[in-house]
Amino acid sequence: RESGAGSAVLVGFAAETENLVERASQKLRTKRADLIVANDVSRSDAGFDVDTNEVTLVTAAGNERVPLQSKAAIAGVILDRVEQFLKARQPASTRA
Secondary structure (H helix, E strand, O other), X not given: OOOOOOOOOOEEEEEEOOOHHHHHHHHHHHOOOOEEEEEEOOXXXXXXXXXXXXXXXXXXXXXXXXXXXXXXXXXXHHHHHHHHHXXXXXXXXXXX
16 A cells, blocks of 8 residues: 555455464554454454354554454444544545
8 A cells, every 4th residue: 555545445364273362463453454344264253154243443543342243243343443443534625
């Protein structure tokens, strides 16, 4: 991603079995992402092969745990965060 890429928001994913937040934070820096969606793939009730997930959203501003819920609901939360990034990048005169 180029510096000053305008409205582009870079979202990455970290499927981990240990040190979830630490590894996601490292990926945030090395990939120069805006947001890393981290999930523990060792759980039987979240992640792969089930309809639910629990994730931690990792950004430069901090981390947000999103509790166990449907993957569709998780996707909605991720899209909400992307929208927040996009709004923050708009010039103040164009914000609704």
